[in-house]
Amino acid sequence: MENQEQLTQVKKAERWFDKNYKLLMLIPIMVTIVCFVYLVIFYSQNQSFILKDVSLSGGTTITLNGNIDADKLQSALEQKYQGNFVLRKLTDVRSGQVLAVVVETPLDSNIVKADIESALGIQLTSENSSIEFTGSNLSNNFYNQLMIALLISFVLMSIVIFFLFKTFIPSIAVIFAAFSDIVMPLALIDFLGIRVSAAGIAAFLMLVGYSVDTDILLTTRALKKREGTLNKRIFGAFKVGILMTLTALFAVLPAFFIVTGLPDSFRQIFLILALGLVADIINTWLTNVGIIKWYCTKKGIN
Amino acid sequence: MKLHWRIWVLIAVLVACALFIFPPGLLFQNGVTIQGIEKNSTEYIQGLRNGMIITSINSIAINNVEDYNNALPKIFLNNSETTKITMAADGNNFVFFAQDGFNFMVTDIQKTRLKTGLDLSGGARALVKAANKTLSESEVNDLIAITNQRSNGYGIKDITIKPVKDLSGNNYMLIEVAGATTSDMQDLVLSQGKFEGKIGNITIFSGGKDISHVERSGQQSGIEACYANENGGEYCRFRFPISLTEEAAKRQAAVTGNLTISLENPEYLSEKLDLYLDDNLMDSLFISKDLKGQVATQILIQGSGSGKDRSEAIADAQKEMSKLQTILITGSLPYKLEIVKLDTISPTLGREFTKNLIILAAVVFVLISVVLFIRYRKIKITSSVILTMFSEAFITLGIAALINWNLDAPSIAGIIAGMGTGVNDQIVIIDESVSNVQASLKERIKNAFFIIIGAFFTIIASMLPLFWAGAGMLKGFALTTILSVSVGILITRPAFAEIIRKIIKD
Numbered sequence: 106m107e108n109q110e111q112l113t114q115v116k117k118a119e120r121w122f123d124k125n126y127k128l129l130m131l132i133p134i135m136v137t138i139v140c141f142v143y144l145v146i147f148y149s150q151n152q153s154f155i156l157k158d159v160s161l162s163g164g165t166t167i168t169l170n171g172n173i174d175a176d177k178l179q180s181a182l183e184q185k186y187q188g189n190f191v192l193r194k195l196t197d198v199r200s201g202q203v204l205a206v207v208v209e210t211p212l213d214s215n216i217v218k219a220d221i222e223s224a225l226g227i228q229l230t231s232e233n234s235s236i237e238f239t240g241s242n243l244s245n246n247f248y249n250q251l252m253i254a255l256l257i258s259f260v261l262m263s264i265v266i267f268f269l270f271k272t273f274i275p276s277i278a279v280i281f282a283a284f285s286d287i288v289m290p291l292a293l294i295d296f297l298g299i300r301v302s303a304a305g306i307a308a309f310l311m312l313v314g315y316s317v318d319t320d321i322l323l324t325t326r327a328l329k330k331r332e333g334t335l336n337k338r339i340f341g342a343f344k345v346g347i348l349m350t351l352t353a354l355f356a357v358l359p360a361f362f363i364v365t366g367l368p369d370s371f372r373q374i375f376l377i378l379a380l381g382l383v384a385d386i387i388n389t390w391l392t393n394v395g396i397i398k399w400y401c402t403k404k405g406i407n
Numbered sequence: 408m409k410l411h412w413r414i415w416v417l418i419a420v421l422v423a424c425a426l427f428i429f430p431p432g433l434l435f436q437n438g439v440t441i442q443g444i445e446k447n448s449t450e451y452i453q454g455l456r457n458g459m460i461i462t463s464i465n466s467i468a469i470n471n472v473e474d475y476n477n478a479l480p481k482i483f484l485n486n487s488e489t490t491k492i493t494m495a496a497d498g499n500n501f502v503f504f505a506q507d508g509f510n511f512m513v514t515d516i517q518k519t520r521l522k523t524g525l526d527l528s529g530g531a532r533a534l535v536k537a538a539n540k541t542l543s544e545s546e547v548n549d550l551i552a553i554t555n556q557r558s559n560g561y562g563i564k565d566i567t568i569k570p571v572k573d574l575s576g577n578n579y580m581l582i583e584v585a586g587a588t589t590s591d592m593q594d595l596v597l598s599q600g601k602f603e604g605k606i607g608n609i610t611i612f613s614g615g616k617d618i619s620h621v622e623r624s625g626q627q628s629g630i631e632a633c634y635a636n637e638n639g640g641e642y643c644r645f646r647f648p649i650s651l652t653e654e655a656a657k658r659q660a661a662v663t664g665n666l667t668i669s670l671e672n673p674e675y676l677s678e679k680l681d682l683y684l685d686d687n688l689m690d691s692l693f694i695s696k697d698l699k700g701q702v703a704t705q706i707l708i709q710g711s712g713s714g715k716d717r718s719e720a721i722a723d724a725q726k727e728m729s730k731l732q733t734i735l736i737t738g739s740l741p742y743k744l745e746i747v748k749l750d751t752i753s754p755t756l757g758r759e760f761t762k763n764l765i766i767l768a769a770v771v772f773v774l775i776s777v778v779l780f781i782r783y784r785k786i787k788i789t790s791s792v793i794l795t796m797f798s799e800a801f802i803t804l805g806i807a808a809l810i811n812w813n814l815d816a817p818s819i820a821g822i823i824a825g826m827g828t829g830v831n832d833q834i835v836i837i838d839e840s841v842s843n844v845q846a847s848l849k850e851r852i853k854n855a856f857f858i859i860i861g862a863f864f865t866i867i868a869s870m871l872p873l874f875w876a877g878a879g880m881l882k883g884f885a886l887t888t889i890l891s892v893s894v895g896i897l898i899t900r901p902a903f904a905e906i907i908r909k910i911i912k913d
Contacts (some may be wrong), residue, residue, distance in 0.1 A: 154908050168753070170753055170759075214749065215589075218589075231751055235752040236750065237749075237752075238749045239747070239748045240748065242532065242747060243748055247878075248576065250877050253876065257871075258870070258871070258872050259869075260864045260870045262869065265860075303880065304816075307817065307881045307885075310870060311870060311884075312869075313869035314862075314866035314868060315824065315827075315828060317865050318828065318831055321861040321862055322858050344838075345834060345838040348778075348782055348834055349830075352775050352779065352827065353830070354773050355774040356771050356824070356826055359770045360767055360820075360823070364767040364770055367816070368760055374884070375818045378827075
């Protein structure tokens with residue numbers, strides 16, 4: 106009796122999916138278009154697709170270890186730099202203890218070091234502080250090269266996908282999903298005003314390769330396997346794919362929420378990977394699934 | 408229980424990595440490691456070298472740096488007196504005389520071969536290029552040689568200098584120094600190198616302007632002969648000609664004209680030609696008596712290298728010769744240098760980061776185990792996934808140690824992200840294996856591998872450009888990710904597939 110009821114429910118769900126999959130497919134496409142337009146506007150305003158941190162725009166990052174009076178430093182630097190700096194605390198989530206205070210500014214490291222020393226009345230040594238300085242020429246060069254690398258990475262990934270499936274539409278579907286996996290987190294990061302580091306762009310490169318495995322799984326199951334109905338194969342792939350994304354999220358999220366006392370560049374890699382993985386859930390299981398189902402129906406693959 | 412060969416391969420690789428990361432010899436070894444030994448010091452001539460492990464000095468057992476520091480005052484009771492030293496290092500006894508301490512530093516023995524990068528161990532790093540000039544590869548190599556020389560002059564130890572190249576073909580010099588400060592680094596790089604050849608107090612020639620040619624190879628360049636050293640070991644003499652400008656040759660003639668013949672070495676003049684780099688004496692060369700008062704535009708530079716045996720002496724002489732040639736060619740750089748990136752990382756913060764990275768890895772393991780157990784409800788399956796994940800990370804670390812890779816924060820991020828993809832692939836294998844279909848288990852695992860190989864190549868393709876972009880500063884991230892997925896596809900996943908096959912059959 107219970108089985109019968111379950112069966113009817115499954116059939117109902119299948120019928121609903123068959124009727125609405127093209128509509129569902131449009132949701133991520135619309136989101137991608139909105140994000141893309143946002144990025145174009147963002148680019149026209151900032152001449153860059155991201156808000157660059159000092160590793161990409163040039164300047165100094167000083168990390169002060171231990172118990173530092175952040176408010177005192179904030180007000181002292183505010184007077185000197187008039188907002189031309191960012192100050193944040195690196196806090197250990199478990200203990201709530203401030204591990205370090207980070208100051209970022211486009212100014213030269215010697216000037217910032219002297220100003221912090223006079224504000225706090227302490228001498229900055231290699232024991233109590235880390236100083237990172239990147240010249241503006243190099244940082245511009247870094248940014249341009251990493252963007253080129255991102256493009257190359259995307260092209261190489263596309264070649265691999267075409268080689269793997271050797272059919273146009275399914276390959277394009279995977280490549281579009283990867284594209285959306287990058288565009289969505291990028292737009293969100295820009296919207297939230299997060300400054301992206303060189304390591305952050307490296308995370309986008311990894312996202313290109315990291316996010317497509319569920320798409321490969323779906324496409325392979327739908328096209329290459331012939332057991333069960335198409336809907337069953339898609340649902341099977343969905344169950345596995347969601348578990349894959351979930352475990353991947355559990356691998357990357359602790360660096361952001363549980364163990365927070367880590368280098369900023371390191372945490373940003375994981376934030377971007379996490380956002381990309383979340384974007385991948387809708388891109389794979391709404392858009393890509395829709396394209397594949399439509400393609401299989403057209404080609405008579407059931 | 409009979410194990411499949413794929414599982415044996417995994418076990419063998421794991422054991423090899425364990426032995427490599429934690430060499431048993433080092434794990435149970437007591438003593439201190441020699442570092443920064445001064446060349447031509449008594450200790451060096453006696454055969455002591457960087458990296459050797461001292462286990463006792465004058466019968467006082469040395470187990471660690473603390474023992475060493477406690478032993479020194481006992482050995483050198485009276486600072487002004489020369490003391491006989493019997494030092495046991497690397498299984499040999501070295502006997503020599505010393506006064507008031509040794510010409511080297513010591514550190515505790517590193518128990519693992521894993522090396523951490525600057526952002527985790529602390530130190531300074533500078534990326535250097537020529538201002539308003541694109542350096543060629545050979546110019547960067549000359550620049551590196553000269554900077555190495557100058558760092559010795561500045562007394563900077565534990566320095567790594569290497570060339571790096573970026574996607575646009577720019578060549579940089581990357582300097583990393585443990586324990587240096589920003590100003591040390593700026594002094595080393597930004598103050599222009601100054602090379603001078605002096606007789607007494609008079610400068611005969613300066614590098615970069617008075618030397619028109621240095622013969623690096625050819626009949627007259629090379630090792631002349633080798634001899635036994637009085638204190639043991641051997642030394643070899645080298646020579647090579649250089650051409651001076653007319654002006655410098657005249658200066659030399661004027662100065663040598665006033666010199667007398669040396670009483671001790673009648674073949675040579677009474678004073679030597681001293682070579683200075685940044686006002687530090689690098690070498691003193693004998694001047695042949697035939698050159699007295701002569702306007703010689705071509706002079707022969709001679710020198711020597713020493714070692715505990717003939718081959719070490721030859722290698723040292725060749726190194727010395729190349730060093731001198733480089734100094735003479737590029738002693739004073741024909742371009743200004745610019746530091747385009749300068750980072751100094753506090754070792755205290757680095758230690759905090761390392762501790763948190765270990766906690767992070769543990770948290771990731773626990774969380775993934777919980778998720779997988781909730782999904783599969785089988786201890787055997789969950790534990791085999793965790794074991795495989797651990798193996799992948801461990802083998803990646805083993806390879807990093809093997810290739811001498813410095814693990815920085817991006818490298819560790821690559822390993823953790825690699826663990827994420829590894830688990831994904833294992834989920835695909837489990838799912839294909841337990842799926843209730845007609846195809847044989849072998850066929851189903853083959854299907855899983857199609858997906859895994861596809862995902863593998865997309866990761867490789869996406870990470871490859873990082874090797875060159877941004878002067879390779881994020882190379883570690885790309886390297887460990889690629890290593891981790893490659894270890895997965897070649898070693899751990901085939902073994903995991905066999906383990907799952909066995910679990911399902913049972």
